Amino acid sequence: MSTTRMAGPFDEFLADLTQDRRYQQQAVHVKRLPARPARFADPAAPLPPPLAAGLARLSIERLYVHQARALDLARAGRDFVVVTGTASGKTMCYNLPVLERLLAEAAGAPDTGERPARRADQHTRPASRVANQARLIGEPPAGIASSAKALYLFPTKALAQDQRGALVRWAEADAALARVLRPATYDGDTPQHSRRRIRTEANVILSNPDMLHVSVLPHHARWATFFQNLRYIVVDELHQYRGIFGSNVAMVMRRLARVCAHYGSRPQFICSSATIANPGELARSLTGRPCEVLDEDGSPRGPRVFVLWNPPALGRDGLARRSAAMEATDLLVRLVERGVQTIVFTKARVVAELVYRYARERLAKSGKALADKVRAYRGGYLPEERRAIEKALFSGELLGIASTNALELGIDVGSLDAAVLLGFPGTIASTWQQAGRAGRGSRQALTVLVAYNDPIDQYLMHHPEYFFGRPVESAVIDPQNPCILANHLGCAAAELPLAPQDEAVFGPRAREVARILADAGDLTAIDDRFYWSRAEQPSQRTDLRTISNDTFSIVRLCAEAHGEERRLRAAAPHEELCESGAARAEVIGQVDSISAPELVYPNAIYLHEGESYLVRRLDFEGKVAYVERAETDYYTQPVLADRCRIRREDRRKTAPGMAACFGDLTVTWATVALKKIKYYTNENIGQTALDLPAQTLDTTGLWLMVDDDVMEDLRRAGLKAVEGLVGLRNLALVCLPMLAMCDRRDLSGIVESSNTGRPTAFIYDRFLGGLGFAEKGYEMLPELLAMCRRLAAECPCESGCPSCVGLANLRPPIHQDPDLVHGYAIPSKEAALSLLGRLLM
Structure with a gap:
């Protein structure tokens, strides 16, 4: 265990771990991050009295330097993005300007008197009660109306609800604010009977880009007054808008600005983001305007202990490791037993539930009254369930929680003490965002990153300097797709x-x-x-979360008891499938049209929420895959036949031993067979031919053409040269997401020679028209190749494995069980390393 000298309340915990008989050197690196004091500043002009009084009642004595600077920029009419750490008070950076504008415009605006008739009990309500009416608006209180409007956009409905609560607390803090502030959430859960009232009476709308896209902009005439008076557009959690979602939202922002111009307004953009490498570029791409970057973080930060935790190897070769989920569960139980409020972040709903179940069972057996102090938290829970869990966390009633990334964003759940990250979240930015959920403010915090036995996680375990020394990634979007x-x-x-x-x-x-x-x-x-x-x-x-609506529904055929025969016929989801009513259909998931032939082909085993399903039929015309529950001792892998055609070469650069290009590609592939692979042993127990139509994708990609003399040198050395190129492709598909801030399933690759006349490795975006991920690989090619070589060279295997040159199967159904990483045929590790050595000379 490498470490720096530590002192603090988590020292004893780590010391006890290392002395435990079950400890097997899992803590491969411990990093201590020092505390940082707060830095304060005053805005150029004093706050208006109601705001100053509100801050005092909220126990805020002074503004952090970034908060004061944000207010100055807003007063100057500038568009800007605030980029500071988790729990740094970014919300204040947009709430203060908005509240100040509401007060300023109310001061000179006469009361219109246009309000519903009062009931007898509505004469003397306190400000707090007025504020709490805000969700359904209620009638405007007596006083001076403000014509100014603001639109707050959040990536999730839960975050909008949470931030509305923050505005309500402002209204409760000062009567003058209560008179002018009328916030309301407007999302898919808003009752129809409340929507007209919100349009006409609310002056701060909290919503999400999806609602703006599908409900507000298409009916902008109903919102004419709102758009005429719109002063601010707040885009919170800017770093979440990347890839397909970010590219779609960038177009929604342009449509929004166009509608505002139609009604004679030009609102300012205020954005907030966790730390990413290109906040100004991303803000400009999203809003269509230059945005000043405000990244001077004045908030305090307590000391943090950050542990990289690698589950112990189960064999001498180091290829198999103890379950990462069990390691995380063990850490959660130990921390809860010490009274340390802890969150475990997982990558999938089923894993969050399993960690919760295992921890609860362990705590129940310990004889302590702690089993009821842990819960799970994920999408799919009812809103009231999630609110109750959030409240219990905030109050300290709960000590442990196993969550998906649903709690990664800034929902206020109070000050947690420790965060256990079950698997690398996919980006360094997300890792710090999750880690920041613990130790909010000046309190000390513990973060433990528990590695899965997959390539990226293992790379980080062997290269702590990469994680701790590297700047966070750039967010990539392409609005011009x-x-x-x-x-x-x-x-x-x-x-x-x-x-x-x-x-x-x-x-x-x-x-x-x-x-x-x-x-x-x-x-x-x-x-x-x-x-x-x-x-x-x-x-x-048009769905903002996908590039097209061309998706397949996965429909489960549910047979009732008594052994009745299941019948299959084409039917709409949820309709009865047979006269007896013995079987009914239920949609259990969706998959995009590109992935469907690789995931839900006939006789495939589809894994969902830990259960196995046999695909009975894939209906291309109806875009439905029919599946039924099946207990098998094997899973399936598709056998693909694919080819790539270069449509246009946009850029080219040469280096010793190769040429690299970027441009437009057409990829054609078909699933021609399936392989049955036995669980645990990975034995191929059969292959069946399939006859499915070919799929075509027009996209963008990079391609590497290796010189003939380099390939010949590998052959003369007794190596399989083409396998070396296949290994390079596989390594690039693993490493590129760490540079391009994308998911590993956003990319794919082919090795073939029909286009160029020599062996060529293609890496392309798995999206129609491309989204810029492969382009980032082209731009950062030397760094990408160096990372590929390090990953392969430091893997403990001898000839190659799924953790290095073997391409792990990371399709969604397999990935739902993160401890199950089965790979395709393994190319030669030696050939891949030799090839990379030549290309990096």
Whole structure:
């Protein structure tokens, strides 16, 4: 165990761990991060008295330096992004400017008197009660109305609800604020009967981009007064808007700005983000405007102990390790027994439930009244259940919680003491975000990152300097993706006709794509404008979380008892499938059209929430995969036949032994067979041919062409040269997500020579039109190749394994069981290392 000298309340805990008879050197690195004192500042001009009084009642004596600077920027009319750590008070950076503007505009605005008639009991309600009416708005209180409006956007509904609570506390803190502040959440859970009242009476709307896209912008005429007076657009948790979601939200922001301009307003953007490498670039890409970066964090930070924890190897070769979930459970139990309030972050719902179950059982056996002090927290719980858990955490009633990343964002659950991260979250930025949920404020905190036995986790265990010494990743989005652009141009045209000047809003491709949409019948060109042609709302068919709505439903056939025969016929989800009523259909999941033939082909074993399902039929026309419960001793892997065609080469660079290019690709593949692989032994127990239609994807990618003399040198050395290139491709697919801030399933790769006449490794985005991930690999190629070589060289295997040159199967159904990492055929590790050595000379 490498370590730096530590002192503090977690010393004894770590010392006890290392003395335990079950300890097997799991703590491979311990890092101590020192405390940081608070730094305060005053804004250039004093706060108005109601705000100053409100701060005092909230026990806030002075502003941190970034909060004061944010207020100054807002007063100057600047668009900006605040980039500071978890629990640094970023919310204050947008609440103060908004509240100040509400007060300022109320001071000069006469009371309109337009309010519903009062009931007899409505004469003398205190400010706190007025504030608590805010969710359904209630009538505006007597006083001076403020014409100013603000729109707060959060990536989740839960976060919007939490931040509305923060505004309510402001209203409770000062009567003047209570008179002018009327916040309301507006999301899919908002009752229909409340929506009109919110539109007309609320002056701070808390919502999410999905609701803005599907409900507000298509009906902007109903929101005319709101848009006319909109002063601020707040985009919280900016770092969450990356990849497909971020690219779609960037287009929604452009549509929002266009609608605002139509009503004569130009609201300021205030963004807040966890630490990422390119906050200014991301903010500009999302909002369409330059945004000043405010990254001087004045908040205090307590000392933190950060432990990298590698489960012990189960064999001499180090290829198998003890379950990471069991290691995390053990840490949770030990911490809870010491009264340390702890959160365990997991990657999947089923894992959160398992950790909770195992911890509860362990604590119950200990004889201590602690079993009821732990809970699970994940998506799928009812809102009231989640609120109750959050409240119990905040109050200290709960000591332990096993959660998905649903609690990674800034929902206020009080000050936790320790965070156990079950598996690397995927990015360094997310790792620090999860770690920051413990030790909020100046309290000491413990973070333990428990590694899975997969390539990236093991790389970090062997390279702590990479994690602790490297800046966080860049967030990548591509608003000009042609598919995304086409979807949102249709939405924009339905909102307001597309005019020539809109090219400045949507980019240089807008007119060309609009003409294509007109040729397809979606738009109608009249003079120099384009109008939406169809009866349906285009926003209803555009999902912000996917690149297209071309998805397959996975339908479970549920047979009732008594051994009745299951019948299968084409049917809509949830409809009865046979006359006896013995079987019914239930949608248990969805999969995109690109992945469906690889995941839910006929006779495949599909894993969902820890259960096995046999795929009975894949209906391409109806876009449905029918599955039924099945207990098997094997899982399945698809056998793919694929090829890649270069459509256009955009960029090229050469280096010793190779040429690297980036451009447009067309990838064609089909699932031609399935293999049955026995659990635990990985024995291939059979292969069955399949006849499925080929799939085609137009995307972007990078390709590496290795010089013939390099390949010949490998062959002369007795190595399988092509296997070396396959190993390089596999390593790149593992390492690139650490540079491009994407998921490992966002990328794929092929090795073939039909395009270039020599062996070529292709790495491409698994999204129509590409999203910039492979492009990031092209831009950072030397660093990518160096990382690939380190990962392979330091893996303890002799000839290759799924933790290095073997491509682990990380498709969604397998990935739901993170301790189960079964791979494809393993190429030669020696050949891959020799090839990388030549390319990095």
